[in-house]
Amino acid sequence: MSQTRTPLVLVTGLQPALTARAAQDLLHAAPGTVLVHHDVRELGQGVVLRTLREPGPAGVVEHRSAIELAHGCLSCTLRLDVLPLLRSLAARPDVTRIVLQLDPALEPEHLCWAIAEVLLDDEPVGEPETAADWVEVEAVVAALDAATWLGDASGEETMADRGLAATADDERTVAHVVVGQTAFADVLLLAGEPDDAWAAAQLDAVLVRLCPSAARLPLGGWQPGPVLAGLGAEARRGRLPTPHDPLLAGQPPLDEDAGVSLVRFEADRPLHPERLHEAIDALLDGVVSSRGRLWLATRQDRALWLESAGGGLQVGDAGPWLATLPDDPELWAQVDPQRAAAAALRWDPLHGDRASQLVVLTHRQAPLAITAALFSAVLTDDEYAAGPEVWATWPDPFGDWHDDPCEASGPADDADLHLTDREDRA
Structure with missing residues (x-):
């Protein structure tokens, strides 16, 4: 078992292009960073496409693999590939940080639960292990489209309606996913602008009440090093909620603002x-x-x-x-x-x-x-x-x-x- 756990940053969001930008910034922010992405669009066919990027002598080296699963489900993806991969990367002395760019179908709260609770298969000799024995969540970063987020968060569309469902029986709504991604994040990176000043005021009022402790920054030009180092004691860092947590944690504003x-x-x-x-x-x-x-x-x-x-x-x-x-x-x-x-x-x-x-x-x-x-x-x-x-x-x-x-x-x-x-x- 690792004595010093490797920092892990989860990058989440509904738009893969935005999460990819945020993840790339993290990849280049510090030496020894490895970036991993699992594309689960073919999960129903029992296949997950894994991309691993890491620094090499001549620049970033990319490794692509097609992972075949006996059962096409997110749980199997986590148990059979994501979690063991975290352990193997954390065991490497040249890896100083792992960045997981999550597919829209993978929710960060669920992944953090799996990291902490799911026992790894093919245990080495010794006590049973979880991925949390090898990695610690440094932060959850959410990349949001400022023009569309509020509409997504208050609508009725399903992930299947958007072509984002992980499997045929995935009945989650887009709102469930984007609200969960955002509320669980320590850092919010906003891309683009709302349609007008009123929409901008509403978005700001919603986000400061939904996740008052999260840092909010524009996606373009953010500095991962100082931002992650500046997260305070109130940062969640992957901590799992319980139903009996305070319902107004983080001291959100209680007054009305822009109709919110x-x-x-x-x-x-x-x-x-x-x-x-x-x-x-x-x-x-x-x-x-x-x-x-x-x-x-x-x-x-x-x-x-x-x-x-x-x-x-x-x-x-x-x-x-x-x-x-x-x-x-x-x-x-x-x-x-x-x-x-x-x-x-x-x-x-x-x-x-x-x-x-x-x-x-x-x-x-x-x-x-x-x-x-x-x-x-x-x-x-x-x-x-x-x-x-x-x-x-x-x-x-x-x-x-x-x-x-x-x-x-x-x-x-x-x-x-x-x-x-x-x-x-x-």
Whole structure:
């Protein structure tokens, strides 16, 4: 196992031409940098095209390979080629930094999870290893088209509509992908200009609220060395989120600007599942993103996680409420201290930490329309008085959580305290 892990920079974005420009800048920023790109456009045929560029005596040397996979899926691409390649490159003494230029279909959050959690095949003698034993994420860099990003982030098109789907069953929306790429980034590189001053003001207002801690720079002429060295302690650097993270991390502006607002919804009573199902339609039009934890009357033991981007929405299991945990010091020791402190501040003698908290980033939907729709789902006095035994009998349209059979399908369920499975609602 490597004693000193090799820095890894992930370059993400929807337009390959822009990510290629950003990755090239990184390749030439420091000696010993290696640039890797996996083209997954033929993944459905079981083939991934890998390009590796590295410095040579006469300039940059390029190596191209066609990787054949028994199963054409992103998980196999990661497990069988990307992750082992990171280990082999990190083991080379002449490699000082690895740059991964991600295909639009590869989401940086998913890749960071795989780096940290997926055990490498063909282990050398010794303890099982992950790629994180060999590399550490120095930064995630997102290259954005300033003229089209906001439209992409608030639309309903799918990746398949754009010809960007990884496989035939890839149902992700473009908004889901671009919002995820951007929110997970430490550095945002903007190419081009919005159509007019109002569009520019809206884009600026959205980005500073979506990722307030990220550095924002023009793509042309940025200096990778100083930018990466200047990232502060608040930089994510590939850290995986949990459903119980602060919803307003990074201290984004809370005032309205250019029609853009952060709408906060909180309720200390449970939500009626059928009325909530109707209310969330307000989150799918004129909204860039929403995310938060919800307390359903029909689910007293576990929180519901909700997140949306544009016209697509995901719901899933956010793990147990702390009020349900047994008095076991070992189990409580696994609870994130920040979550435990936040729960203690609002602890209710009857319901513990159960509560609903949602943050919505809107640029066209009226904030009052959003809060009115969500508050309509809060139990009335009569419903609340009926109690949990009656609540449990109500229909729950959210159903069971989706189980993805792929081996490296998503975030790990750490001690059943974090995000588990999700289901999509387009």
